[in-house]
Structure formats: C-alpha cells, structure tokens
Amino acid sequence: MSTEPEVLLELKGLCKYFPIRSGLFKQHVSLLKAVDDVSLKIYRGEAFGLVGESGCGKTTLGKMIAGLYHPTHGQIIFDGQDLAALKEAQRRRFCKDIQMIFQDPYSSLNPRMTVEEIIAEPMIVNKTHHGAEISQRVEHLLSCVGLAAAYKSRYPHEFSGGQRQRIGIARALAVNPKLIVCDEAVSALDVSIQAQILNLLCDLKDEFKLTYLFIAHGLAAVKHISDRIGVMYLGSIAEVAPKEAIYDAPLHPYTRALISAIPVMDPHKRKQRILLQGDLPSPIDPPAGCRFAGRCFERCQFAADKQELQPCGSRHLVACRSAVNAYNARQAAAAAPSAADHAMNG
Amino acid sequence: MLLDVQHLTTEFRTRHGVVQAVRDVSFSIEKGEILALVGESGSGKSVTSLSIMGLLSSNGRISSGRILFNGEDLLTKSEHALRRIRGNNMSMIFQEPMTSLNPIFTVGDQIMESIQLHTKLTKKQAQEKMLHLLDLVGIPNPSKRVKDYPHQLSGGMRQRIMIAIAMACEPQLLIADEPTTALDVTIQAQILDLIYRMREQFNISVLLITHDLGVVAEAADRVAVMYCGRIVEDGKTADILSSPYHPYTLGLLKSIPRLDDNADRLYMIPGMVPPPEEVPPYCAFADRCSRAQDACRQGLPPFIALKDRNVRCLNYITEDQ
Numbered sequence: 075m076s077t078e079p080e081v082l083l084e085l086k087g088l089c090k091y092f093p094i095r096s097g098l099f100k101q102h103v104s105l106l107k108a109v110d111d112v113s114l115k116i117y118r119g120e121a122f123g124l125v126g127e128s129g130c131g132k133t134t135l136g137k138m139i140a141g142l143y144h145p146t147h148g149q150i151i152f153d154g155q156d157l158a159a160l161k162e163a164q165r166r167r168f169c170k171d172i173q174m175i176f177q178d179p180y181s182s183l184n185p186r187m188t189v190e191e192i193i194a195e196p197m198i199v200n201k202t203h204h205g206a207e208i209s210q211r212v213e214h215l216l217s218c219v220g221l222a223a224a225y226k227s228r229y230p231h232e233f234s235g236g237q238r239q240r241i242g243i244a245r246a247l248a249v250n251p252k253l254i255v256c257d258e259a260v261s262a263l264d265v266s267i268q269a270q271i272l273n274l275l276c277d278l279k280d281e282f283k284l285t286y287l288f289i290a291h292g293l294a295a296v297k298h299i300s301d302r303i304g305v306m307y308l309g310s311i312a313e314v315a316p317k318e319a320i321y322d323a324p325l326h327p328y329t330r331a332l333i334s335a336i337p338v339m340d341p342h343k344r345k346q347r348i349l350l351q352g353d354l355p356s357p358i359d360p361p362a363g364c365r366f367a368g369r370c371f372e373r374c375q376f377a378a379d380k381q382e383l384q385p386c387g388s389r390h391l392v393a394c395r396s397a398v399n400a401y402n403a404r405q406a407a408a409a410a411p412s413a414a415d416h417a418m419n420g
Numbered sequence: 421m422l423l424d425v426q427h428l429t430t431e432f433r434t435r436h437g438v439v440q441a442v443r444d445v446s447f448s449i450e451k452g453e454i455l456a457l458v459g460e461s462g463s464g465k466s467v468t469s470l471s472i473m474g475l476l477s478s479n480g481r482i483s484s485g486r487i488l489f490n491g492e493d494l495l496t497k498s499e500h501a502l503r504r505i506r507g508n509n510m511s512m513i514f515q516e517p518m519t520s521l522n523p524i525f526t527v528g529d530q531i532m533e534s535i536q537l538h539t540k541l542t543k544k545q546a547q548e549k550m551l552h553l554l555d556l557v558g559i560p561n562p563s564k565r566v567k568d569y570p571h572q573l574s575g576g577m578r579q580r581i582m583i584a585i586a587m588a589c590e591p592q593l594l595i596a597d598e599p600t601t602a603l604d605v606t607i608q609a610q611i612l613d614l615i616y617r618m619r620e621q622f623n624i625s626v627l628l629i630t631h632d633l634g635v636v637a638e639a640a641d642r643v644a645v646m647y648c649g650r651i652v653e654d655g656k657t658a659d660i661l662s663s664p665y666h667p668y669t670l671g672l673l674k675s676i677p678r679l680d681d682n683a684d685r686l687y688m689i690p691g692m693v694p695p696p697e698e699v700p701p702y703c704a705f706a707d708r709c710s711r712a713q714d715a716c717r718q719g720l721p722p723f724i725a726l727k728d729r730n731v732r733c734l735n736y737i738t739e740d741q
Contacts, residue, residue: 127604128575234692235461264460264631264693269675269686276685291604298677298686321679335609337634339661339678349613350606352560353574 081151082118082285083139083253087111088148088158090134094358106358108134110309112148113383116253121279121286123300123317125293125332129354131309132289136255139287140174141165153252170200173246177258179238183230189216189241190226196248215244218281219274236267243274247282255287260295272298293336297321302389305329308365309357311383315390325386325397328366364394372396421488422592422625423472424448428485430464430471436697441467441480443649446723449593454619454626456640456657458633460672462693464649465629469595472627473512474502489593507538511586515598517578521570527581528566531588538589553584557614576607583614590622597629612639633676637661645669648693648704655729665729665736668705703733711735 090109097103109131116122126132137143139150141157150157152172157165173196176182183192193212197203203211213223219240230238239259246254256275260268276299279286290296296303297317304314305328313326324330331348350369361367367377374396381393386401430442442464449455457465470476472487474494487494489510494502514520522530528550535546554562557580570578579599586594596615600608616639619626628640636643636657644654645666653666664670674687691708694700700707706716713735721734 127606236692265633265672266460266675266689267692269677269688272677273685273688293605294677294679297679331606333679335605336679337608337612337632337638339634339637339673339676347609349609353576353607354604 079117079120081115082153083114083116083287084149084151085112085114085135085139086149086151087113088135088138088150089146090131090138090143091146104358107309107360108357109138109145110360112306112309112311114304114311114314116285116287118252118285119283120301121288121299123288123290123296123303124306125290125296125303126306127291127332127354129357130306131357132306133257135306136174136257136287136289139253140172140255141169142174170196170202170249171252172255173249173251173253174255174257175239175242175246175259178262179235179242180230180262182242183238185230188227188229189221192230192241193226193245193248196245200249202249211248212244215247218247218278219244220270234267235263236270239263239267239271240274243271243278247278250282251284253285253287255289257289258291259288261290261292268295275299293321293333305332308354308360310365311391311393312366313390313392313394314383319387319390325390325392325401326366326394327370327372327397331371366394421448422451422453422490423627424486424488425468425472426486426488428468428471428487429483430467430476430480431483432477433479434697439696440483440699441649441696442471444485445646445649445651446485447644447651447654449625449627451592451625452619452623453642454616454628454640456628456630456636456643457646458630458636458643459646460631460693462648462696463646465631465646466597468646469512469597469627469629473506473510473595474499475512507534507591508589509591510593510595511589511591512595512597513579513582513586513599515601517575517582517602518570520582521578523570526567526569527573531566531581531585534585534588549588550584553587554581556587557581557584558610559584574607575603576610579603579607579611580614583611583618587618587622591624593625593627594618595627595629598631599628600635601630601632608635615639633661633673645672648699649696650704650732651723651730652705652732653729659728663737663739665726665731665738666705666733667709667711667735667737670737671708705733711737 088109089111092106092108094104094106112135124132134143138145145158148158152168157168190212193215194208197208212226216223216226221240260271263271272295288296288299300317303317303320305312307328313329321333324333331350334348348371352369355368363378364376364381376395381395383391383393384398386392386398392398426446428442428445429440431438431440445468457468459465471482482495531550532546535541535549541549551562559565559580600611603611615626618624630636640657643657643660644651647668653660653669664673671689675689677686689708702717702719703721706712715734721732723730723732
C-alpha cells in the first residue's frame with residue numbers, strides 16, 4: 075500500500091451528549107447521545123460522504139466540525155490543531171477554513187440582505203478582503219457558481235431554490251475555505267436541479283482545491299460526489315470504505331439493508347430487498363452492546379458486545395464482529411486454494 | 421374504470437393574475453391499479469389530487485373538465501354528497517404525517533373519529549375495528565399505542581396511523597400525496613411495502629403522487645409524467661422507464677444519480693422550470709429541449725396516442741434512436 079495521504083481533519087473519540095432535564099427542579103436525568111465516540115480521518119482533497127437516517131447524529135457531527143456545537147469529549151484535529159481544546163476567540167481564526175452549506179436554501183439566507191451583502195459578509199467578518207476587492211470578488215464568485223453578476227443587488231426571494239443554493243455555495247467559498255461541510259446540500263431540490271448543483275460542487279472542488287464533508291441521507295447522491303463514505307447509525311460509525319466497496323461489497327448488515335432499500339429505477343432489475351423491522355431506536359440511553367442489534371436480521375452471537383471499528387482489508391473499516399469474521403473467513407478461503415496450487419506446483 | 425379524469429383544468433387567483441396550475445389533464449385508473457403521477461415541484465401533481473378530493477384552497481377553482489368516479493361526475497355533486505364520498509369511497513394521505521394528525525388528540529381518538537363518522541358501528545365494534553386496522557398496518561402493540569399522542573410516535577409510525585385512518589372505511593381509491601418523501605429510505609421501503617399489501621388485500625386503486633422515479637419504479641403499474649401542469653407522457657411503468665419517448669422524461673431519468681453508474685458528471689437539463697405565470701403558449705419544455713424544432717414553438721403539441729403510451733411531443737424519441 076502506498077503512503078497514507080495527508081490528513082486534513084481527524085476526529086478522535088468525538089462525543090456530543092445533550093442533557094435531557096425533567097422532573098422536579100429540572101434535575102438532570104438522562105443523556106441524549108447524539109454522537110458517541112466517533113473517530114474518523116478525512117484526507118486533504120477528498121470528498122467524504124456521511125450517510126445515515128434522520129436522528130443518527132450526522133448533522134450534529136457536521137455542526138461540531140463547523141464550530142456550531144462544542145463537543146462533550148474528544149478531539150477535532152484540523153490541520154494539526156485540536157479545535158475542541160481552543161478557547162472561543164482562538165477558534166474563530168479557524169472559522170474561515172471550515173465553511174458550511176445548509177440544507178434549506180430558503181431559511182439559510184437572510185431575506186433582508188442583498189446577494190452582494192450575503193456573499194460579502196464572511197469576508198468582512200473574517201477581514202480577509204477589503205474595500206473594492208470585496209465587490210470584485212463577489213462578482214467573481216457569482217460567475218463561479220453560474221449566476222450573472224447583475225443579480226448581486228437582488229434579494230433572496232427573487233431566486234428559485236437551486237439559485238439560492240448557488241448563492242449559499244458562493245458565500246461558503248468567499249473566504250477560501252479548506253473544508254466545506256455540505257449538510258444535505260441537495261436534499262431540498264428537485265432532481266433536475268440536484269444534478270446541476272452536484273456537478274457544480276464537483277467542478278468547484280477541483281477549481282478551489284476543496285475538501286468536502288458531504289452529509290446526506292440520499293445514498294445515490296452521496297455516491298456520485300464522494301470518494302469515501304462513512305455510514306452512521308445511532309451516533310456512531312458503522313462502516314467506512316471507498317465508495318465502490320460500500321456499494322458493491324457492503325459488509326455491515328445495516329449498510330446492506332440501507333442499500334437494498336434504495337428504490338431501483340429499472341423495473342426489470344428489481345432486487346431482493348432486506349426490509350428492516352422497526353424504527354431507529356432513541357439515542358437517549360441507546361443499547362449497551364451492538365447498536366444495531368435491535369433491528370439486525372443476522373442475530374449473531376456478538377449482539378451484547380460493544381462493536382468497535384475494525385479493519386477489513388486496507389481501506390475498509392466495519393463495526394460488526396460477525397461481518398469481520400465472515401470477511402476474514404472468505405479471505406482465508408480465497409487464499410487457501412491458491413496456496414494449495416502453489417504447494418502442488420512447488 | 422374507477423376514476424376517469426377528463427380535460428381537467430384548475431386555476432388559482434394570485435397576485436400575478438389568474439394562473440393555471442393544471443392544464444387539460446386526462447387520465448384514468450382501473451380497479452386495483454396503482455397509477456403514479458410524477459413531476460418536479462410546481463408541475464401540478466398535487467393540485468390534480470386536491471382537485472379530485474375537492475380540497476382546493478379558496479382562491480382555486482376547477483375551470484373546466486370532468487372527474488368521473490364510478491361513472492358519476494364529482495364536480496356536479498353538492499358538498500354534502502362529496503363529504504359522503506370522501507372518507508367512504510376515497511381517502512387521502514399526505515406527505516407530512518405530523519401536520520395532518522391533530523396534536524392534541526390521541527391517535528386512538530383520531531382513528532375512532534374516522535370510523536364513527538362514516539360507519540354505524542357501536543363504540544365497542546369500532547374499537548375492535550381500530551385495533552384490527554392498527555394490526556393490519558403493522559403497528560406493534562396496538563392496544564398500548566392508541567393512547568399515544570402523535571408527537572410520541574416516529575415519522576414512519578405516524579404515516580402508518582394515517583394509512584390506518586385512510587383505510588378505516590375500506591375506500592375504493594387511496595390518494596397518496598408524496599407519502600414517503602419525509603421518511604428515511606429504510607422506512608420508505610416499509611411504507612411502500614404496506615401500500616402494496618393494502619392493494620393486494622383489498623383491491624383498492626392508488627393514485628400515487630411523487631417526485632421520485634425510484635418510488636415509481638418500485639410501486640406503480642402505470643405512470644403519468646407531468647411538466648408545467650400538463651401530462652407529457654403516460655403509459656406502463658416498465659415501458660416508460662426503460663424507453664422514455666418524451667425528452668423531458670429522458671432528461672429526468674438521466675439526471676438521477678444511479679448506484680450502478682460511475683459517470684463523472686451527471687446529465688443536466690439546462691435551464692429551469694418556468695414559473696406558472698410565464699409558461700409559454702407552445703410546448704413548455706421546448707426552451708430547455710435539445711430536440712426542439714421551429715414547429716415546437718408554433719403551438720401546443722397534441723397528445724399523440726401510440727401503441728403502448730401517449731406522448732405530448734412533436735419530435736419524440738423512438739426506440740431505434
């Protein structure tokens with residue numbers, strides 16, 4: 075295996091717990107474990123897709139990276155610096171390096187600001203550009219995201235959803251970020267507009283040398299844009315692998331069910347569906363052992379154990395003991411006949 | 421034939437003047453059939469379903485056309501007669517189950533209300549029926565769940581409750597307006613499976629409104645594609661999805677990211693859907709269409725009947741292209 079690419083962002087044991095207070099005097103009673111012990115590496119220049127169902131903690135994770143939530147435990151190491159350990163004022167220096175694109179293009183733009191004011195604001199706040207430079211850069215950014223410079227004096231309500239999302243992207247690009255967290259950036263858009271925005275994001279990645287954390291529940295859209303994909307379930311990572319491996323050879327039973335649940339376009343190629351029973355359990359007091367055990371169709375003997383991410387091959391990590399065992403058995407079986415051949419030939 | 425919509429046109433009074441949201445739409449649904457109405461936002465698919473249910477907002481009205489349900493024209497019926505048909509013979513489920521359930525009543529109360537309004541069952545019989553319905557839609561532990569309020573249930577559970585209410589009077593037609601859009605994929609699969617099972621078990625017809633062609637492929641027998649208020653292509657799901665004739669249907673299919681495709685760039689339909697007050701008097705797709713000719717901008721293309729489908733395009737794609 076070649077040397078490991080440069081790590082831009084590393085999460086180590088990251089947790090976010092929200093206290094649920096109830097009862098007399100609002101005594102602290104239980105913890106909602108939105109993100110629980112997540113460790114992850116994102117390499118410079120890659121697009122990392124994070125998928126999972128609603129309530130699995132993917133947005134909370136994105137918000138912690140963007141600095142909108144402070145983690146309960148754990149480290150967020152960005153460019154060699156642990157952001158979680160910094161004081162608010164020190165952290166602010168890193169804000170311009172990590173920008174976010176939000177899901178809803180209607181509520182994420184201030185309706186009382188013109189497009190120019192919206193895109194200029196991060197440059198003014200972060201003092202990256204001054205005076206006439208700002209106005210020029212706004213025009214440049216608008217052309218980068220495929221909008222006419224003449225639109226800069228208009229207000230958000232004059233634009234369609236897809237155009238608003240382009241404005242949101244221009245705003246995120248304004249301060250030359252290194253990492254962009256795209257939180258469900260295309261989920262609210264129509265399919266034909268979704269394709270335009272996904273292609274735009276792909277182009278901008280090369281042009282501005284960006285790294286993406288692409289958070290979504292739509293697996294097909296994530297596959298299109300990502301290099302590697304992480305699957306989240308109930309606050310922790312179930313599987314991480316290059317996208318081909320996730321879609322062609324998923325190992326974790328949850329990933330397998332998730333992929334089989336995607337409707338297929340071709341009516342002649344209807345596949346065998348794994349229909350998961352029940353809903354995502356509550357992240358308040360989640361199951362102590364394997365998090366997926368309550369809905370898992372495999373019912374293996376490791377259900378009561380806490381599952382850690384373990385490597386299967388060089389770039390594939392899975393948090394399921396029985397899947398890892400099965401993988402190792404397959405590898406051994408594949409290796410055995412060739413070893414026998416080798417012995418015979420020898 | 422259970423439902424036959426003929427030349428339906430629905431318009432709204434807005435600040436920009438009178439705007440037509442549905443233009444000359446015709447389709448029919450047989451008994452036991454699932455028809456999907458598919459299109460992007462603003463294509464008029466939801467307005468079509470609201471027109472059938474008679475639930476248009478006060479600034480909307482049906483300006484022409486007929487809606488035949490079991491051979492009777494719904495548009496000539498009184499509000500009183502329509503109320504008897506709604507709920508009894510046809511019912512509707514919506515996209516966001518949280519906003520269609522009343523937050524201050526238990527789900528049991530809401531199911532009971534629907535049963536007691538439309539049938540003459542005693543309270544005890546109605547309760548038995550309710551538990552049976554909840555069991556049918558796959559709610560575990562029904563006798564406990566009926567005491568829950570909507571906010572105590574998950575999105576998938578709420579949609580199951582909505583389906584239970586809709587099925588309470590054994591309707592002949594179920595209109596499902598984006599029933600799975602607000603749900604996660606694993607829950608979406610469960611709900612689609614449930615709708616499919618209801619059809620098998622009770623032979624109901626379903627009008628499925630969706631923007632997701634994947635859902636269409638999974639669930640529908642026939643599909644009608646809408647663009648700017650008009651149906652541009654309709655036919656059997658398998659025919660339409662495997663070989664679309666209308667350039668818009670093709671564009672829509674090609675712009676969806678697919679799992680089995682590793683293309684670097686997604687296909688894009690250039691431009692965007694015109695706002696309803698700016699829909700041109702000729703083919704509404706012509707300005708975004710790569711196959712458009714001069715004739716496309718000279719008038720509205722007719723709805724051409726071919727052997728396995730109808731298509732509204734002068735220069736439609738044929739199999740050999």
